[in-house]
Structures are given as structure tokens and as C-alpha cells.
């Protein structure tokens with residue numbers, strides 16, 4: 001009996017492995033080596049030398065190439081294919097994320113919710129978080145508290161915790177809109193969402209190291225995946241507690257004949273729009289998953305560039321101060337921070353990854369030259385336009401005014417939130433990032449607090465280096481940043497605080 005069970009299990013695993021085997025790619029593989037049967041050397045080369053492999057491969061083959069990565073193959077299309085990719089309906093971002101980031105694994109519910117078929121979360125982000133003046137006051141107040149907690153009031157230079165304090169600030173600012181007043185400053189909640197996001201991305205990384213056929217078993221034993229599984233019920237219990245409290249408040253108000261309290265955050269918006277179909281705690285984790293890591297990495301990059309370019313600090317400070325005193329904390333103010341917008345976009349340009357527009361191929365799809373992208377394969381587009389001198393003169397040089405000049409010269413695609421032929425860092429087409437407006441406002445307000453309230457410098461000997469993790473850029477995790485509260489205390493800034 002036991003032997004039979006063993007044989008059938010082995011057969012099932014072999015059949016699974018056969019069905020899940022990678023399809024043969026029709027495009028040349030740029031990191032294929034003799035005797036590298038397990039593709040370990042290929043994965044290592046992709047991890048360390050992706051830029052060289054892509055540049056040389058595309059130049060040599062004058063068309064799509066294939067790269068072996070730790071977790072499978074990706075077909076890399078030349079930059080000229082971007083607009084074809086972005087408008088092709090058989091190329092899907094949602095499916096790619098579900099496959100690569102393991103939607104469906106217990107503990108990863110946030111991923112399934114984020115990319116759910118009914119697009120509830122995406123709609124919520126687009127309609128409620130894009131350009132919403134009504135949440136800006138709460139976010140600004142939350143940032144004031146966040147900086148007090150994480151960077152302090154000390155007028156002498158002191159070090160901050162590069163990793164924890166930067167993510168902590170972004171997590172608090174986002175939480176003021178995602179989860180509202182009850183939990184926005186709650187240390188347990190803030191720790192939970194940040195812990196979930198970090199454990200989730202590490203679990204994905206861990207799982208990629210295992211062969212596809214084994215992952216549905218292996219995840220049960222990985223510490224980071226286990227951590228995710230334990231955090232989901234915690235998030236559900238905490239958020240459901242808030243909902244119960246709100247329900248009680250509403251009932252009490254009705255009994256007393258007073259008007260029901262109004263809530264202006266994603267918990268309330270989701271209740272109104274999803275009819276309770278989505279577990280509220282899962283929705284919160286999904287927002288944290290989409291928003292925290294991406295925005296924090298860009299925040300860190302901008303901080304590095306601000307320290308590197310002290311000549312831009314005064315003009316930025318003046319602009320921020322002027323716009324806030326003219327328009328208060330509002331969209332009108334952030335929309336008119338044109339130099340800051342340009343500065344942020346330049347930071348993003350110079351810290352971009354090697355590829356954009358990642359898609360899963362839903363059915364055999366003919367490229368414009370007739371060659372076929374096989375169903376089930378994954379594609380990405382080379383992002384070198386972003387540092388091509390024909391689009392960007394002196395492309396390697398940081399120029400904070402670059403996009404402002406383009407905008408003043410009549411270019412209609414130079415705003416931070418805009419995608420264009422030479423700038424797909426937020427993606428493009430129907431999958432373009434719906435959270436980019438939210439990220440823009442959050443970053444501008446956070447930088448306003450920094451510019452008006454703090455001086456920054458690197459610790460002695462610290463010189464941050466650009467780093468790559470395979471196809472993706474990452475911010476140097478070893479940065480040592482020092483800050484001090486500014487001394488010119490007579491100036492009253494318009495963030496609602498005295499300097």
C-alpha cells in the first residue's frame with residue numbers, strides 16, 4: 001500500500017515537472033554554458049552581469065534574445081518594441097505577476113487580491129487615491145509625526161537608520177490614507193505591514209531558487225513564507241476590529257440622532273465599493289505590498305541625490321515654501337512644485353532597472369516581424385532609451401532641471417507621473433502603475449518636510465554606489481545618512497509647524 005502511494009506520488013511529481021517544463025524559446029540564449037545543466041552559472045551571470053549580457057546580446061542578434069534567470073527564462077525585446085508591447089492585449093502584466101510572485105500560495109493572499117480579476121483594488125487606487133485633495137491634510141500631519149519619531153528634533157547632526165527610518169516614514173504617510181486614523185500611527189500595525197512586505201518579497205526570492213515543480217510543497221517549510229502565513233490572520237483581526245468599532249460608532253450616532261461619522265480612507269472606500277467581497281485585512285496587505293517597497297526605494301534614491309547636489313537644495317526649498325504658502329497643503333501646491341517634480345524624475349531615470357513592461361504571453365503571438373512569442377513565455381523590454389543620448393543629452397549626468405526645461409520647451413510627457421517612449425519606469429498601456437499619482441504626492445510632501453525642516457549629509461567616508469540585483473536596480477543598503485533639525489528657527493513654515 002505504502003509502496004503504491006510512493007510510486008503514484010513520484011509519477012505525479014514527474015508528470016507535474018514535465019507539464020511545467022519551460023517551453024523552448026525561439027530566440028538565442030545569451031547565457032548558456034557547457035555542462036551547466038542546472039543553469040547555476042547562467043543564473044549567476046544574469047545576477048551579476050545582466051547589463052553586459054543584454055547590451056551585447058541585442059547588438060549581436062539584432063532582435064529578441066533570451067536570458068536564463070534563477071527562476072526561469074525571460075525573452076528580452078529591443079527598446080523599439082515598447083509601444084507594440086504596451087498596446088498588445090495578448091501580453092499581460094497581471095498574469096506575469098501572478099506567476100512570478102506566486103499568487104495562490106497560502107500567506108500570499110495579498111497578491112491575489114491586488115491582481116484580482118474584478119480589479120477592485122486597482123479601481124480603488126485609480127478613483128480614490130490618484131488626485132485626492134481631501135486626504136492631503138491627514139497625510140501631511142502623519143508625515144510631521146513620522147519625522148518627529150524617525151528623524152527627531154535634535155539640532156546636532158545624528159545618524160538615522162537608513163533602512164528602518166526611510167520605510168517607516170513612507171509606511172506612516174501611506175497608512176494615513178490606507179488604514180485611517182485608528183491604525184495610521186499604531187506601532188503594532190506599522191510593524192505588521194512592513195514585516196509582511198519584507199517577508200513576502202524575501203519568500204518570493206527564496207522560492208525562485210527552487211525548481212517550479214517543487215514550489216507548491218517547498219513554500220510550506222520556508223521561514224519567510226511561514227511568517228507571511230502567520231501575519232495574514234493578524235492583519236484580518238486588527239482591521240476587522242476597526243470595522244466593528246466604526247460600526248458601533250455609527251449605531252451610537254444614529255441612536256443619539258446625530259450624524260454618522262464619516263471616514264475618508266481605503267478601509268471605508270473598500271467597504272463601500274467591494275460589498276464585503278474582499279477580506280479587509282487582505283486588502284490592506286495588498287496596498288502595502290504595492291506601495292511600500294517601490295515608494296521607499298525611490299524615496300531613498302532621491303535622498304541620496306539631494307545630498308549629492310547641495311546646489312539644488314536652496315532652489316527646491318524656495319519652490320516648496322512658495323507653493324505651500326500660496327496654496328496650502330493641496331494638490332495645487334504639489335502640482336506646481338515643478339523643479340521638485342523634475343528632480344524626482346531625474347532621480348528615477350538614473351536609478352531605473354534594465355527592463356520595463358514585463359508581460360506574460362497569453363497565447364502564441366506574432367511579433368511585427370512575424371516571429372512567434374510562444375504562449376506561456378515571459379517577455380520584458382530593454383529600457384536603454386532612458387540613458388540614450390539621442391533622448392537625453394549627457395545621459396549619465398544628473399541634471400535636476402532636465403525635465404523642467406523639457407516641460408518649459410513644450411514637451412507634454414515630462415511630468416513625474418507620465419510615461420513616454422523613452423520613459424517606461426511606471427510601465428505603460430492598460431497596466432501602467434495606477435499608484436504613481438499617490439506616490440508622487442507622498443514623495444513631494446515628504447521631501448517638503450525634509451527641505452523645510454532638516455539638513456542632511458552622508459557620514460564620513462560614505463559614498464553610495466548604484467547596485468543591481470539581476471535585471472533590477474536596488475538602492476545601496478549600506479548608506480549612512482546624518483540629519484539635523486534646521487537652526488533658522490524664526491522662519492514659520494507652512495507645514496503647520498514652527499522650525
Ligand code: HEM
Nearest residue numbers: 093290291294295298357425426427428431432433435439
Ligand atoms: C515610486 C513608486 C512606484 C513605482 C516605481 C511603481 C512601478 C510600477 C510598475 C513598473 C508597474 C507595472 C506597470 C507596467 O508594466 O505597465 C506597476 C503596477 C502597479 N502598481 Fe505601481 N509603482 C509605484 C507605486 C505604487 C503605489 C503607491 C501603488 C498603490 C497605491 C501601486 C500600485 C500598482 C498596481 C495595483 C499595479 C498593477 C497594475 C496592473 O497590473 O494593471 N504602485 N507599478
